Amino acid sequence: MxxxxxxxxxxxxxxxxxxxxxxxxxxxxxxxxxxxxxPPPVLDDATLTAKAIIEARAAGLTGEPRAQRAVRMSLAEWNALIDAELGKDAAAFGLVPDIPVFVLALRGDVEWRGVGLPKPGQDSPERFDNIIVVLDARTGDLLWLGSYRPDHPMPVSVP
Structure with a gap:
């Protein structure tokens, strides 16, 4: 029992x-x-600014910038500013609208060495007075780089 x-x-x-x-x-x-x-941690402004200036110099920034403005936003917000959108396969490369980005807009002397220049028949680089660098704020990886002609306003204004 x-x-x-x-x-x-x-x-x-x-x-x-x-x-x-x-x-x-x-x-x-x-x-x-x-x-x-x-959210994943993001890099500090000093680190991102240093990385952005390295990218700007590689694309043709000469000397020291005369003025600069740094802005943080999402990739979707940046794309809206430049009237762009992510491609259909962007997510396969880790590009999604909510990625935090760091935008550094610079005023200075730029002798463009980026993609597309010099054009055929052009014997010297095109000159600009600005350059904008967009980095992934989490990694510091370059996402976008460009300069605007004087008759086109920069998406992030710099005095």
Missing amino acids: KNKNVARLDLRENFLLLGGLALFLIVSLAIISAAMAS
Whole structure:
């Protein structure tokens, strides 16, 4: 004959074990979801500015910038400023609208060495008085780079 008190102890231990396991799973899921929901860290302004100036110099910025303005926004906001949109396969390359970007707009002497110049028959680089660099604020990777002619306003104004 089995002792009824022993059976009750076994059930109580099982309930405590299952309750503890359930609590562990709930806490674990809460921690994981909080970690996944928090935005990735972004680089500081000084680091991003230094990286942006390196990119600007590679594209033709000469000397020191006369003026500059740094702005943080999302990739979607930047695309709206330049009337652009992400391509259909952009997400496959990690480009999504909510990526935080760092935009550095510079006034200075630029002898463009970027893509598309010099044009055929052009024997010297085209000159600009501005250059804009857009970096992924999380990694510092270059996303966009360009200069605007005097008759076209810059999307991020610089005095």
